Amino acid sequence: MTAPSGIAAVSLVLVATLLLGALGPRLSRTTCDFYVASRTVSPLRNASAIGGEYLSAASFLGIAGLILAHGADMLWLPVGWTGGYLVLLVLIAAPLRRSGAYTLPDFAEARLGSAAVRRTTTALVVLIGWLYLMPQLQSAGLVLRTATGTPVWAGAALVTVVVAVNVLIGGMRSITLVQAFQYWLKLTALAVPLVFMLLAWRFDGASGLTRDAPPVFPERTTVRVGAEVAVRVQRPAEVTVTGRLDGADLRARPVTLTAGTHRIGKDAVVTFPAGAAVPHVADLPARTGREWALPLSGRDNPLYGTYSLILATFLGTMGLPHVLVRFYTNPDGRAARRTTAIVLSLLGAFYLMPALYGVLGRMYAPELLMTGRTDAVVLTLPGRLVGGAAGDLLTALVTGGAVAAFLSTSSGLAVSVAGVIGQDVLRGGVRSFRLATVLALAVPLALALAARELAVADVVGLAFAVAASTFCPLLVLGIWWRRLTVAGALAGLLTGGTTAGGAVSWTIVGGTPDGTAGALLAQPAAWSVPLAFAVMAGVSLLTPRGVPAGTARIMVRLHVPESLDVDRGTWRPKEG
Amino acid sequence: MGGPVRSGAGQRRAGAAGPPPRVLVTSPRARAPRRSAPPVTREIDEQTGLGEAYMRSLVRAQFRLALLVCAVAVAAIGGLPLLFAAAPRARTVAPLGVPLAWLLLAGAMYPAFVAGGWWYVRHAERNERDFAALVTGADPAAGDRDPLR
Numbered sequence: 001m002t003a004p005s006g007i008a009a010v011s012l013v014l015v016a017t018l019l020l021g022a023l024g025p026r027l028s029r030t031t032c033d034f035y036v037a038s039r040t041v042s043p044l045r046n047a048s049a050i051g052g053e054y055l056s057a058a059s060f061l062g063i064a065g066l067i068l069a070h071g072a073d074m075l076w077l078p079v080g081w082t083g084g085y086l087v088l089l090v091l092i093a094a095p096l097r098r099s100g101a102y103t104l105p106d107f108a109e110a111r112l113g114s115a116a117v118r119r120t121t122t123a124l125v126v127l128i129g130w131l132y133l134m135p136q137l138q139s140a141g142l143v144l145r146t147a148t149g150t151p152v153w154a155g156a157a158l159v160t161v162v163v164a165v166n167v168l169i170g171g172m173r174s175i176t177l178v179q180a181f182q183y184w185l186k187l188t189a190l191a192v193p194l195v196f197m198l199l200a201w202r203f204d205g206a207s208g209l210t211r212d213a214p215p216v217f218p219e220r221t222t223v224r225v226g227a228e229v230a231v232r233v234q235r236p237a238e239v240t241v242t243g244r245l246d247g248a249d250l251r252a253r254p255v256t257l258t259a260g261t262h263r264i265g266k267d268a269v270v271t272f273p274a275g276a277a278v279p280h281v282a283d284l285p286a287r288t289g290r291e292w293a294l295p296l297s298g299r300d301n302p303l304y305g306t307y308s309l310i311l312a313t314f315l316g317t318m319g320l321p322h323v324l325v326r327f328y329t330n331p332d333g334r335a336a337r338r339t340t341a342i343v344l345s346l347l348g349a350f351y352l353m354p355a356l357y358g359v360l361g362r363m364y365a366p367e368l369l370m371t372g373r374t375d376a377v378v379l380t381l382p383g384r385l386v387g388g389a390a391g392d393l394l395t396a397l398v399t400g401g402a403v404a405a406f407l408s409t410s411s412g413l414a415v416s417v418a419g420v421i422g423q424d425v426l427r428g429g430v431r432s433f434r435l436a437t438v439l440a441l442a443v444p445l446a447l448a449l450a451a452r453e454l455a456v457a458d459v460v461g462l463a464f465a466v467a468a469s470t471f472c473p474l475l476v477l478g479i480w481w482r483r484l485t486v487a488g489a490l491a492g493l494l495t496g497g498t499t500a501g502g503a504v505s506w507t508i509v510g511g512t513p514d515g516t517a518g519a520l521l522a523q524p525a526a527w528s529v530p531l532a533f534a535v536m537a538g539v540s541l542l543t544p545r546g547v548p549a550g551t552a553r554i555m556v557r558l559h560v561p562e563s564l565d566v567d568r569g570t571w572r573p574k575e576g
Numbered sequence: 577m578g579g580p581v582r583s584g585a586g587q588r589r590a591g592a593a594g595p596p597p598r599v600l601v602t603s604p605r606a607r608a609p610r611r612s613a614p615p616v617t618r619e620i621d622e623q624t625g626l627g628e629a630y631m632r633s634l635v636r637a638q639f640r641l642a643l644l645v646c647a648v649a650v651a652a653i654g655g656l657p658l659l660f661a662a663a664p665r666a667r668t669v670a671p672l673g674v675p676l677a678w679l680l681l682a683g684a685m686y687p688a689f690v691a692g693g694w695w696y697v698r699h700a701e702r703n704e705r706d707f708a709a710l711v712t713g714a715d716p717a718a719g720d721r722d723p724l725r
Contacts, residue, residue, distance in 0.1 A: 075681035079653070086649060086689050090642040090696050294667045295660045295677040306657045314649075337700060341693040348686030355682040480639050552623050552631070559635050560620070561704040564711060567621040 006147030009396035013403040047342035052182035056409035057139035058460040065374035067358025071292035078351035080313025089340040094333030095558035122424040129417035133444035135459035189401025193382040193394040200385040215366040223367040231279040243268025281372035301519040312525035316464030319471025322412035462504040469496030469528040485546030492536025500528040616711040
């Protein structure tokens with residue numbers, strides 16, 4: 001894409017977000033419009049807002065990239081991210097709304113009446129929020145680099161500042177309408193280019209992907225390598241290189257890339273002839289189209305990895321800090337259920353598309369397998385398949401959608417994290433919230449710049465694993481099991497938090513070891529979730545005197561429909 | 577029939593001497609039979625044994641419904657990787673030219689989620705209607721009228 005249209009698309013979305021954020025408080029009048037909105041927001045609008053906040057850069061860019069790189073096994077990711085809402089619907093949607101809790105620490109306090117549990121959940125909300133924000137900011141840098149050519153750190157910093165300003169002027173929290181609009185913007189930004197690309201693909205001969213050979217460059221292709229990479233070459237190829245190759249500085253020199261590993265320097269330009277096999281980055285196995293299209297042929301221990309992914313995504317969704325807040329906008333538990341059912345349809349419609357981007361990417365943008373920037377496939381494809389001004393326009397559209405994706409998710413997360421930091425760690429009030437906002441964003445920005453580059457969807461997957469190992473047991477046992485005790489909840493939260501959190505830190509900081517240990521650390525959910533459930537239930541059974549006194553009343557509150565006039569207790573969430 | 581109902585035989589004696597006797601005027605609603613038992617909501621509020629029993633029945637009904645949906649999901653979703661691992665043919669078979677995994681995971685799964693979600697919503701609301709009818713003493717078979725609206 002030409003830089004001007006990219007800059008235009010990015011600026012447009014950034015400015016529109018800031019404007020809406022600035023005007024929003026005037027539209028809604030009160031600092032917290034949830035009470036007002038709760039009587040006026042229809043389930044469809046509410047569901048759109050949930051979708052708008054939920055569909056992050058990982059959904060918009062990451063899934064397609066992972067499918068391009070790893071194939072059919074990654075199809076579980078969007079399935080899990082949608083299925084998580086089915087589990088959320090049947091297990092917690094209505095009771096959670098009826099609890100009246102505004103945040104997860106609120107729920108913990110309402111259910112167990114314990115300050116210690118509240119503080120533990122606060123720490124976990126912050127941890128999960130940071131873990132989820134980090135890849136959003138990383139991909140912000142990537143998108144802005146692809147679209148406008150700015151360095152990665154500058155893009156990440158710019159988006160952080162925009163989110164911070166937006167949260168500080170009090171926008172995002174109150175504007176259900178803006179988040180609802182974001183969902184439809186993202187859906188359009190992915191769907192319209194896809195229609196044109198599928199037409200172009202048909203016109204191109206509608207070739208398939210089940211060939212028994214690794215991907216090749218369909219035509220003479222010039223690849224610009226953004227950051228230094230080590231690539232493995234399968235078949236020798238005659239290429240032209242400008243830049244550093246294996247330590248030698250070349251100027252438009254024809255060379256033979258021999259089979260084996262080569263280092264290509266930053267900003268090097270390599271031109272491949274048509275039909276040359278695509279070299280793959282060192283940590284990505286080169287697989288034939290057939291292998292790629294079949295399940296359980298990907299990474300190490302595919303069966304374990306698949307189950308762990310399923311567990312993390314299905315059970316982690318309910319523990320994401322920015323998801324719960326939106327349930328408060330529903331007038332009652334029944335509306336919360338209906339909203340969640342509509343969310344399922346909206347997410348289902350969206351997630352039909354990333355897989356197609358992944359497939360088309362393997363055919364038309366295979367050089368991403370060489371540069372390792374598979375997350376850029378959604379941004380690259382429209383310009384590749386649709387030429388000319390139309391291609392530029394479509395690229396601007398997906399770029400705008402991507403910017404909307406990480407802005408809406410980051411804003412929602414920043415508000416949730418800043419809310420709990422301001423209220424539970426600092427003193428509360430407006431000044432604390434401002435300081436908390438800076439904290440909520442500065443830490444993940446530092447992490448994003450310091451950590452090695454990981455696939456967006458992978459890191460988000462780690463955040464889901466921690467959420468599934470901590471908040472899922474707390475919510476499920478808290479809502480359905482009377483015998484949960486304070487000690488049990490604390491023990492379960494700490495067990496899940498330290499095991500899943502430890503595995504995640506290990507993966508992010510040190511990389512994963514090979515073999516079974518690596519699989520266990522990179523995908524901890526399959527063992528950490530059952531462990532956390534067992535500890536929470538076991539310790540509760542061992543401390544039967546620790547069942548909180550108001551448990552029966554809370555059960556009435558959580559489960560009896562609002563139409564019945566019963567005593568629901570007097571607990572109210574603290575005013576933010 | 578609508579409007580107030582006069583009870584007593586005042587009309588016939590209207591022509592007789594003296595003011596007409598007093599007539600009791602009531603609405604048909606007030607003439608409905610009184611509920612015999614105190615409302616169960618009070619039992620729930622006072623956490624009596626009966627109230628707790630009602631609460632447990634509601635929670636159990638809803639939990640059973642949720643578990644049913646989860647069990648179907650576990651069987652369908654948890655079974656797929658096993659199927660792919662155990663039966664190599666299931667991995668390679670490609671109805672309509674698309675491998676089975678893609679047909680299911682990138683297509684059919686999403687409408688199935690939506691259908692499962694709405695099925696659950698309908699049954700969960702029915703459970704709540706039944707409970708409300710039980711607690712308020714209304715007729716649980718009062719037709720499709722939705723008391724929650």
